[in-house]
Amino acid sequence: MTTTGGIEPQVPAAKKKNVFSRVAGVLFAPAEAFGEIARRPDILAPLLLIVALGYVSTLLVVPRFDQDAYAAEQASEVLRKQPGTAAADADRMGRVVAASTKVGLWLAPLLTIVICAVMAGLYLFAFRLMAGEGTYTEAFSVMLYAWLPFAIGGIIMGIVVLARGSFSPMEAATLVKSNPAFLVDLKEQPALFALLSSFDLFSVWMLVLLVFGFSAVSKLPRKTSAIIVLVLWVCYALVKTGGTALMASLTAP
Numbered sequence: 001m002t003t004t005g006g007i008e009p010q011v012p013a014a015k016k017k018n019v020f021s022r023v024a025g026v027l028f029a030p031a032e033a034f035g036e037i038a039r040r041p042d043i044l045a046p047l048l049l050i051v052a053l054g055y056v057s058t059l060l061v062v063p064r065f066d067q068d069a070y071a072a073e074q075a076s077e078v079l080r081k082q083p084g085t086a087a088a089d090a091d092r093m094g095r096v097v098a099a100s101t102k103v104g105l106w107l108a109p110l111l112t113i114v115i116c117a118v119m120a121g122l123y124l125f126a127f128r129l130m131a132g133e134g135t136y137t138e139a140f141s142v143m144l145y146a147w148l149p150f151a152i153g154g155i156i157m158g159i160v161v162l163a164r165g166s167f168s169p170m171e172a173a174t175l176v177k178s179n180p181a182f183l184v185d186l187k188e189q190p191a192l193f194a195l196l197s198s199f200d201l202f203s204v205w206m207l208v209l210l211v212f213g214f215s216a217v218s219k220l221p222r223k224t225s226a227i228i229v230l231v232l233w234v235c236y237a238l239v240k241t242g243g244t245a246l247m248a249s250l251t252a253p
Contacts, residue, residue, distance in 0.1 A: 019045035026145045030212040034142065038134075038216035041141035047113060050144060053151040054109025060158030062105050064167045071098035073170070077187070101169050112150075116143045123214060126228050132218025142213035149205035153178065173197045191245035198237040207233055 017025070017036065023046075025033025075094030078085055085093075117140060124139035153176060160175050161167045167175075174182035174197070181197035207229055215225035 019049055030209055034213040034216040037141055038138055041138045043141055046144035050147055050151050051109045054112055057154035057158035058105055061161050061167050064161050066166055067098045067102055070168055071095045116147055119143055127214055127218040132220045134217040138217045142217055146206050146209035146213050149202040153202040178202055191241050194244035195241040
């Protein structure tokens with residue numbers, strides 16, 4: 001249709017959605033949401049949201065972290081694996097581990113951003129190798145929004161800890177029972193525990209979102225996107241399991 005004089009009418013530009021609209025879209029209509037994110041990527045808003053949600057779960061968990069009990073548990077583990085260690089040395093090592101773990105809990109939400117930044121680069125590299133399109137800004141934006149399931153999982157874990165009244169980092173992977181790792185003992189079968197913990201509901205949810213997100217960014221079919229995402233995840237699971245097995249063998253009595 002033309003107006004008088006043959007001038008085409010201007011179509012008003014679609015209004016950019018705010019971060020909360022995008023979050024709702026990612027969780028409930030990922031195909032449409034990631035299409036819009038690929039056209040107009042943003043980083044600051046989802047980054048701040050993930051850090052904020054991370055610290056909400058941290059504030060629920062850290063006050064219920066029994067540092068003394070965890071230190072004693074770690075000291076006992078040192079004596080089990082290294083029977084010749086003096087009790088005082090084992091106690092000191094346990095306290096160092098417990099203190100470091102508490103610091104790590106406070107830093108975890110910030111470290112999440114570093115992890116997302118690195119993963120965005122790795123995924124972008126893999127998709128570009130397969131003749132996909134996309135920029136790092138688009139990939140980073142997709143990664144941040146795809147990380148939302150982990151942020152939700154952290155809040156759920158915080159609620160579980162709040163209900164229980166105590167928290168041990170040794171239980172972190174199985175508190176919510178969202179993966180089959182609770183079926184094995186971490187101390188007795190660390191490699192199998194690491195492998196099973198990779199089959200996590202929130203991890204699968206994130207992978208599904210990554211398929212939609214990187215398909216939109218790379219302009220590759222979703223089937224191709226799913227293959228790339230799955231291959232990278234399998235590599236991660238194998239490295240995680242192998243690294244855990246190696247550490248266990250090095251510290252075995």
